[in-house]
Amino acid sequence: MNPGEIQAMIQTLHESLLEQKSLILNKSYEFRQEQCNRAPVSDESEAASGNLEDSISIHLHERDRRTLYQIERALGKIADGTYGQCEACAYPIGPRRLQVHPFSTLCVSCMEEQESHPRQ
Ligand SMILES: [Zn+2]
Known part of the structure; x- marks a missing residue:
């Protein structure tokens, strides 16, 4: 790969990172909306036990948070020209x-x- 091709690859990556970032942000926005729309749980023990569906959502959410962090880091590197180093x-x-x-x-x-x- 020559430097021009690498530059083009980083440009493509930059766009795809921005896209992934907005997807995750939209998803977490919808996730929060969903949480707000649910009936409030008054009993704390009931809230703690939860159900499988909830734990999957929380797991996905946690993974998204990590991905988002990695995306931000890569975007920062692209911005200051240290990406790929x-x-x-x-x-x-x-x-x-x-x-x-x-x-x-x-x-x-x-x-x-x-x-x-x-x-x-
Ligand atoms: Zn090394």
Whole structure:
């Protein structure tokens, strides 16, 4: 891939990140609306037990929150021109890896290094 192609790839990614971001924001907005429309639960123990459907919603919500954080981080990197740079060694992560894992912050060798020496 030449620099122009990488630039185009980042541009495409930027658009898709913005789209994903608005999808999640819309979804969480609908989620909140739904919560508001539900009859208020007066009994606290009833609220705590919940049901399966509720726990799935909360789980999705939590996952969306993490995704949103990753999207914001990637958008920030795109904005300041550091997107695609390894956070550990500052070498390019590589367009192929970024296409598969757009939220990668480490190159393959740094990631392997980190996985083989956890918390060091
Ligand atoms: Zn690296």
